[in-house]
Amino acid sequence: MKILAVCGLGQGTSLILRMNIEEVLNEAGVDAEVEHVDVSAASGVEADYILTSNELAQSLQGHQAKILVVNNYFDIEEIKRVLSQNRVI
Amino acid sequence: MHFLTQELIQLDAKVNNAKEAIEQAGKLLLDQQLINESYIQAMIDSYEQNGPYFVLAPHIALPHARPEDGAKQAAVSMLQLKKPVPFGHPNNDPVSLVFALAAGSNNEHILVLKKLSTLLGNEEIRYKFMTAKNYEDLQSVIEGD
Numbered sequence: 001m002k003i004l005a006v007c008g009l010g011q012g013t014s015l016i017l018r019m020n021i022e023e024v025l026n027e028a029g030v031d032a033e034v035e036h037v038d039v040s041a042a043s044g045v046e047a048d049y050i051l052t053s054n055e056l057a058q059s060l061q062g063h064q065a066k067i068l069v070v071n072n073y074f075d076i077e078e079i080k081r082v083l084s085q086n087r088v089i
Numbered sequence: 090m091h092f093l094t095q096e097l098i099q100l101d102a103k104v105n106n107a108k109e110a111i112e113q114a115g116k117l118l119l120d121q122q123l124i125n126e127s128y129i130q131a132m133i134d135s136y137e138q139n140g141p142y143f144v145l146a147p148h149i150a151l152p153h154a155r156p157e158d159g160a161k162q163a164a165v166s167m168l169q170l171k172k173p174v175p176f177g178h179p180n181n182d183p184v185s186l187v188f189a190l191a192a193g194s195n196n197e198h199i200l201v202l203k204k205l206s207t208l209l210g211n212e213e214i215r216y217k218f219m220t221a222k223n224y225e226d227l228q229s230v231i232e233g234d
Contacts, residue, residue, distance in 0.1 A: 008139030
């Protein structure tokens with residue numbers, strides 16, 4: 001399974017999201033590859049899931065991955081909820 | 090690594106809009122010579138081009154640009170706003186804390202983000218940042234680990 005954390009520049013914000021996704025996956029014992037990229041590069045990367053903000057989700061429409069929206073990138077509980085609702089964990 | 094040292098924190102700052110907030114938070118980094126002036130403009134350009142996606146939690150913005158836009162070292166500054174301003178984010182507006190991030194190209198900036206993420210993942214600490222009246226109110230939290 002491959003998950004992308006996407007932000008506008010692919011530097012700071014998506015890296016924070018990626019670290020927190022990895023924490024949730026580790027805790028749940030789920031093995032997945034997590035990458036962080038910027039929104040323009042994301043379209044060229046294959047993935048099963050994309051986690052991003054509401055705003056950027058719209059510009060990612062059409063990507064073959066399932067797009068999941070996270071509102072608070074620091075909120076481990078929210079990330080956990082989003083991943084479990086979508087049966088990632 | 091320069092992480093929320095006293096010189097990099099400004100409390101009770103007055104700004105009129107998102108652009109001024111980014112500028113002032115960036116100026117804290119500039120004054121410590123952690124970025125070139127071009128980095129501030131790059132943060133504003135990114136905001137104007139990519140929108141306020143970097144408002145990544147309720148009331149918290151993390152403006153940044155690319156390392157090659159003029160970041161010299163991994164660093165984070167903080168601006169606490171006297172009066173919150175809207176950044177145009179559908180869920181997390183208005184913004185009352187602005188953390189300007191200078192992302193160096195090395196692993197140091199991962200460390201900086203981890204520290205910041207750990208702090209801001211804690212609701213009690215978020216509240217402390219929003220209500221602090223002086224640096225001493227925050228010192229133990231920031232130097233905590």
